[in-house]
Amino acid sequence: MTQVTERGTSLPTPPRAAGRRRTPAAAACVLGGAMAAGLGLGSLAVLVMVLWISSPYPDSGPGGALHVAAGLWLLAHGTELIRYDTLSGVPAPVGLTPLLLVCLPVLLIRRAARLAVDDGGLPGSAVFSAVTCGYLIVGAAATAYAAGGPLPADPLSAAWHLPLVAVVAAVAGVWSAVPSWLPSLLPGGVRKVCExxxxxxxxxxxxxxxxxxxxxxxxxxxxxxxxxxxxxxxxxxxxxxxxxxxxxxxxxxxxxxxxxxxxxxxxxxxxxxxxxxxxxxxxxxxxxxxxxxxxxxxxxxxxxxxxxxxxxxxxxxxxxxxxxxxxxxxxxxxxxxxxxxxxxxxxxxxxxxxxxxxxxxxxxxxxxxxxxxxxxxxxxxxxxxxxxxxxxxxxxxxxxxxxxxxRPVWGAGQEPAQEPAVGEGWHVTGVRELRRAAPRDTSGPLTPPLPGPAVAPAAPEPVAAAAVPAPELLPGVAGARVLTRRDRAT
Structure with a gap:
């Protein structure tokens, strides 16, 4: 990074100054990842609270509903939940993740990473690390909060499902903003093979x-x-x-x-x-x-x-x-x-x-x-x-x-079409041009001349005999003559 003085000369920016400029950008990326996690948690919390309020026989209070919302948010990442309230008394795992719920955290993380890259100030790798870090901080807090509810999360399952979803979604967000970022991380030989x-x-x-x-x-x-x-x-x-x-x-x-x-x-x-x-x-x-x-x-x-x-x-x-x-x-x-x-x-x-x-x-x-x-x-x-x-x-x-x-195209190797027959006088080479030019040469101007001093017309130049070929000299049009404007009128 460089600095520009009043005279227009550039000076290198000290490393400490560059680091100080990157610190607010990195903090903003961490905050963006935390906000993405908070939006997902808040959406499910609102839905669960509406269902709890409308239920005629609620089993628990508002705290229990919020614990259920945290458990559902963890389930949306593939985390396995544990249900203790069973008929046999044996804890039962709940690991069937509704795939439509997975779309919520993935879209939120991807959007946070893309917006952080568009804001500028940090390279793609730094944005990826900061957004993922902010999201996982909120995920760890949600896992600890859900442990006191009716559907706590399995800590081991949450330890690798949450980072997996966050990493994949953040990579997709940075890649969508900078298409050359992910290929640049690959070795040169692998990149050439993939291209x-x-x-x-x-x-x-x-x-x-x-x-x-x-x-x-x-x-x-x-x-x-x-x-x-x-x-x-x-x-x-x-x-x-x-x-x-x-x-x-x-x-x-x-x-x-x-x-x-x-x-x-x-x-x-x-x-x-x-x-x-x-x-x-x-x-x-x-x-x-x-x-x-x-x-x-x-x-x-x-x-x-x-x-x-x-x-x-x-x-x-x-x-x-x-x-x-x-x-x-x-x-x-x-x-x-x-x-x-x-x-x-x-x-x-x-x-x-x-x-x-x-x-x-x-x-x-x-x-x-x-x-x-x-x-x-x-x-x-x-x-x-x-x-x-x-x-x-x-x-x-x-x-x-x-x-x-x-497949081979039919007629691709055939000879070009032959010249028209002798009897087709109009299509013989040269005859069409002669018949079109003759009326144009013999006719007068389309508009009358402007009034002015009379000028004697110049004598027409003699036309050589060989200028216009005789009818018998044109192949295939024996007896043909050139039509003038007067002939066409009659």
């Missing part, structure tokens, strides 16, 4: 395949809800009879819809999802005895026993995902070989499998002990099935699309 078009296409193809799987899961979820509409409605009405309780059940169901979409994608892939210890739902059959609590989304599950043609049709979802991934894995260039295209499609399938494995891990979790210890898809089974399906379908599709795009 190849093959890997960019593989990422695009894998993301397209994962989105297609999620769209198919949403389609399966909607079709199942419509098919079991009466059972879903009865379950929703039987859970509680007051409007505040039904509103809370509706909010919980909406927060779990993304989880159900991932479950539907895993169902279409084949491995399915667990419905408790020893029970699994797949397109081929629903095995075991599901230990299901009464909930509207769970009422839309297929019945126990072997599957049918209708459930087997769900396996068309991964086929569609493979087709989409194969289409996006093809480059426009004609010089790309078939082996390169097949390798790109295979890498896209691996990317799709990795994304689905992460989503399956985030969408599953326990709801208790014993029979309720397993709920949701198994991440490695879902990710492996997605990779196998996508690679198996995308590679031949990509090679076929590449062959279609690089």
């Amino acid at each position: 190849r078009p093959r890997y960019a296409l593989a990422l695009r193809a894998g993301a397209a395949g994962a989105l297609t799987l999620l769209g198919g899961g949403a389609l399966l979820l909607g079709a199942s809800l419509v098919w079991h509409g009466s059972a879903v409605q009865d379950t929703f009405l039987e859970l509680t009879g007051v409007w505040s309780g039904r509103f809370a059940v509706l909010l919980l169901a909406l927060a779990l819809v993304p989880n159900a979409v991932v479950w539907g994608a895993a169902y279409g892939l084949g491995p399915g999802f667990a419905l408790g210890a020893g029970a699994t739902a797949t397109p081929l059959a629903v095995t075991g005895t599901p230990a299901l609590p009464r909930f509207p989304l769970l009422a839309a599950l297929p019945p126990e026993g072997p599957g049918s043609l209708l459930t087997w049709a769900a396996m068309g979802v991964p086929v569609a995902a493979g087709l989409v991934a194969g289409w996006f894995a093809v480059r426009r260039a004609r010089e790309v070989s078939y082996g390169e295209t097949a390798l790109t499609a295979a890498l896209g399938g691996l990317v799709c499998g990795g994304l689905m494995g992460v989503l399956a891990w985030a969408a599953a979790g326990p709801l208790g002990t014993g029979a309720l210890a397993r709920f949701g898809p198994v991440w490695w089974e879902t990710g492996g099935a997605a990779a196998v399906w996508t690679v198996g379908v995308a590679v031949p599709v990509a090679v076929a699309v590449q062959g279609w795009r690089t």
Whole structure:
């Protein structure tokens, strides 16, 4: 950093002065991360307090409601909660995180990091560290506060879930403001490898395949809800009879819809999802005895026993995902070989499998002990099935699309068109220009001349005989003559 004097000369800024200037910016970044955490906590606290006030039979006072809000905020980060108020008296873990709640802290941290970078004054690494530090300070306080409520957080689970979400969201925020920041942290060789078009296409193809799987899961979820509409409605009405309780059940169901979409994608892939210890739902059959609590989304599950043609049709979802991934894995260039295209499609399938494995891990979790210890898809089974399906379908599709795009064009190597025949006089080279120029040369001016002294017109220059070819000299137009304006009028 430099300083400019009155004469325009620059002087280097002392290191201590630069440090003093960066200190307020770093404090502002820490405050921004703390405010992001506070906004998330405040939003859930307002929601829980509204439900507590509207409840006709509250179980605790305002302090208990605030403790529940802190527990829900920690659950939104994937932290496992512990429920002590059980029928058996044994503490039961609650680790099924509603994915819609995860969007709240992620968006708040990302926004805080992006605004801190836009304000300037600090590099991206310093902004990332300061925002993450401020957020984790509030997270540690919330974990200690929730320990005295009905849903305390598991300290070990909170110790790594909170930093994981904060780090990922802060990196996304800084990267969105400075796109060159994250690649600059990688070694030069790794950065050059990642800049190849093959890997960019593989990422695009894998993301397209994962989105297609999620769209198919949403389609399966909607079709199942419509098919079991009466059972879903009865379950929703039987859970509680007051409007505040039904509103809370509706909010919980909406927060779990993304989880159900991932479950539907895993169902279409084949491995399915667990419905408790020893029970699994797949397109081929629903095995075991599901230990299901009464909930509207769970009422839309297929019945126990072997599957049918209708459930087997769900396996068309991964086929569609493979087709989409194969289409996006093809480059426009004609010089790309078939082996390169097949390798790109295979890498896209691996990317799709990795994304689905992460989503399956985030969408599953326990709801208790014993029979309720397993709920949701198994991440490695879902990710492996997605990779196998996508690679198996995308590679031949990509090679076929590449062959279609690089096919030879009909007539590309043919001779150019021949000259017109002799009898087509108007299209003979030179005749068209002569016939257009003759009326223009023989006609007078379009506007009358202005009055003035009479000037004798100059004698026309003699035209050589060879200037205008004779009709018999023009090929293919024997007997043709030039039309004047008078001839056209008649």
